[in-house]
Amino acid sequence: MVASAIFILDSRGKTLISRNFRGDVPIDIVSEFKSKVIHAEDDSKITPFLRVEEKGVTFIHIRHANIFLVAVTRKNSNATMIITFLYKLIQVFTDYFKDVHEESIRDNFVIIYELLDEMMDFGFPQISESKILRKYITQDYRVSESASSLPIAATNAVSWRNEGVKHTRNEVFLDVIEKVNILVSGTGNLLRSEIVGKLMMKSYLSGMPNLKLGLNDRLQFEANAANGGEHRGKSVDLEDIKFHQCVRLAKFENDRTISFIPPDGMFELMSYRLNTQVKPPIWIDAVIEMRATRVDYVVKARTQLKPRAIANNVKIFVPVLPDVVAPSFKCTSGKAKYAPDKDAVVWSLKQFKAGRDAVMRGHFSLPSIGKDQERENSTKRPITVEFEVPYFTISGLQVRFLKVVEKSGYNAAPWVRYKLISGDYQIRMTDCFPSCDWLL
Template sequence: MASAVFILDNKGKPLIARDYKGDIPMSSIDHFLVILQEKAEQEGSAPPVLTHNGVVYLYLQEKDIYLVAISKRDTNTITILQFLQKLSNVFTSYFKNLEEESIRDNFVIIYELLDEMMDYGIPQFTETKILQEYITQESHVLEIQQRPPTAATNVVSWRPDGLFYRKNEVFLDIVESINMLISPNGTVLSGEILGAIKMKVYLSGMPELRLGLNDKAMFEKNGRESKGKAIEMEDVRFHQCVRLNKFEKDRTIMFIPPDGDFDLMTYRLGIQINPLIVCESVVETHRGRMEFMIKAKAQFKQRSTANNVEITVPVPEDADSPKFKCTIGSVSYAPEINSFIWKIKQFQGSKEGLLRAHFGFPSIRDDLPTKRLPISVKFDIPYFTTSGIQVRYLKIVEKSGYQALPWVRYITKNGEYQIRMPEPLQLTNASRLPKI
């Protein structure tokens, strides 16, 4: 695992360092910024994992500081990168603003956190609520604290004992983001679904939860047939509270949850998916002006509605004198990003909208921009998932026997959702675009 953890300023100078294993010289950090800059110059951007002379550098940049872990080869890079992200989250919870000044003002607490969160290079306690029970910003509290909280000595280190709520509730949100690249003629060039199960837990005591999904692998393991659609999830990752041996045995998601907000699970589906919103575009260029015709169509079922739709269409840098007309929503020019933005507050399934835009140029020219950026689309569709994932059951068991209310919501939203634009048509006569 990690041999040492450093906090560096933006010039690569160590502000804080913690050596956990002593198997790598601490002077190795002197090479980090040089390697980072070389990689950035060669490849345009540097990857989060760098190597030099047998030392692996894993880093996370936050504002004007770097969180860096060093290790030897054959280390678990994903675990260390997740630890650095947790470290950033904990620091932000303590100091609000994670920057060089806040680091310099809180040396003592940071060293305490580094000692509690990692032992001999292995991550230990990373839940902010647990750490805040016995590492505080008031030194006199540290002096009178005689023992660590129960959670630090308990098997369930992410949840403290003694929680009590008058109303016991669980909120479960299944959020799916769609990454998609679409050609000008509507063909899907690439697409995937990135999903997350997010929870808000307000439960007393030490409850055990069981979650069942319409998981294809679960039905196959149990030799049963699904009555509805079953999905096959890939790259599944769980919060540390999930009992992995139980999941591997019968695909049941069993866990004692942390208190409050957390991500229970993330997954990916690389299945063939149809575009939810498509934009057909025609671009005409004339001497001294350019015209756009955009037709947007919601290709999901009519009973669903996409909220806060934003269609961003790029234009040449020197375009001016914008004029717009649309059949639905509103349009505004955003010169700071060389685009115009078509906003539709509510876009019902199977509906269409038309937009026509006109731009002038400060001087007459015959050449066209060589770089054509794609149209990008933002949206969120409540009560809808593209994959068809469903919660079959959510059982809550606690020794006191109280009744709890589970709430389940589904939402689909955009990720990197882009539609390529066609080649502009060069015309010398009047526009061929229809009026709207």
């Protein structure tokens, strides 16, 4: 990848920050981007990549909040690498400024120029880890004692970690966090089911440790079997795997072993996705009955978790008509309240154990005059559910081992936790009472 220049523009196309790294493009070249992208009449055909043949340049851009990040190149560069670098810039800016938008760019332009100079040299990416950058570029402008020397990590093969890291206790924490996205039709059919997971790691290890992580990945099991090994238990098919740069990809491709030297502190080691049919952890049956001056709601929730699993902080948002008054609720478990700002009933259950059922009944009064179209549209909004289940993964993913090896030979304590949380979890309602036993 070779980038000639980087521009940060506001939503109107005005240049906030510009850095010309190679001097082979004029500084006003960005006007071509403004006219063809920002001021374009038809934005339906705009892509992240724009080639301007008459100028001999290619623009690669991303949009974040109310700013554009634009890279310009004259070379036959790797466009995917450049766009990845732009996203990395946003990540570093977020670590420094929390919120990245036009105002924060204006307020921190001095540090942004310093970051650009450290992160790219003559159009080639250099240091991209904010933990390393923070040691040499500080927001309070204090000069670091080692600022006169080049960071060791910049010239080291392990650019994400400094040498000589020391901790009094050597520990590593691994959190397996899965988010489940569900869409259920009003007839009870599962329309969409997806699991999105990530492995978050907190590393407090001295020296330059080597870590090896084993999962019950099906391809890893097959690789072990091909080498004469054995495996027992359930395996999972991981899709769309994305690793932190510390993972040795060649090693993973050969034998599916996740081997790496971790950054110090917290980072996302890996993310994955499973597009598979799963049993919804919390199932909702909900129906409404419309009358002239009243509407009745009956909602039943039941858990479909494994034994001993517990869903915590469950919130069920049941949409209601915007003009209802005089709410009244009765719950077999938890508490329900009317949230007029959301046009919904919020049913909260602090804990919901596996195999349990709960029912919420509610009714509202309606004004004698109402808009039928608005009422009909309001009943079509789905129920949404929020929850978290500790010590549980819905995909069945398990950490088989997590080994720490360091040349000094210290003993490290690895800790592994699991958690399932709700993502885009929607269940559509039925608009009239069916003959269901649980309604009696």
